[in-house]
Amino acid sequence: MSSPVLQGFTKSLAMTVVSEIGDRTFCIAAILAMRHPRKSVLFGCLSSVIVTTILSALVGWAAPSLISKEWAHYITTFLFFGFGLWSLWEAYNEDDDDNDELKHVEKQLNADTKAKTGKAKSDGKKGEDEDFKKQKRAFLNCFFSPVFLQAFSVTFFGEWGDKSQLATISLAADEDALAVILGGITAQTLCTVAAVIGGKSLASRISERLVTLLSGILFLAFGVLSLLSPVD
Incomplete structure (x- = not known):
């Protein structure tokens, strides 16, 4: 790996790990893995985060063609400092006695499950739109399991x-986009595998305050490096 590629890969890897450990999508993977077959959950969550990482990096890669490279660099530097201060503020205000993110995600997943169950029981007369939705779901189920589709969709919208x-968009605008994609996918894979294997018990033991604090420090460090580095 050349120096710019290695730099982009390392930054993306470190940034994604500290951002995703104990985050919303991490908790989603952990809870779903407790309720459904791990393989389907793993493939669904992994597919989703890979798609979002690639899309995010492509947006960042396209940014310098819309604005100058110099402006993209300054905006990226500003965002790193902004994300860093935001994370430090969250860490300062977080209550580390209980895992709020895990409880919130679990509550939301339970509500979604109850809503789907209630919908199935009160099938009734829904008209042509409902028939079309059923046909669409049936078509997707021919290729993907319901668990895979749930894991993919919930993770995708949770990550968006x-x-x-x-941060991935910002990083890809200032670094090698391919390196950012590879670093992000590697980090997302490590976090998702840890969540699926470790399950809810691992997610509940992670200190949100510590992870958010480390995330803030890392973002500020990236901001300083970006500020000191010359515009290519």
């Missing part, structure tokens, strides 16, 4: 607009 995704 997340701090780690925005």
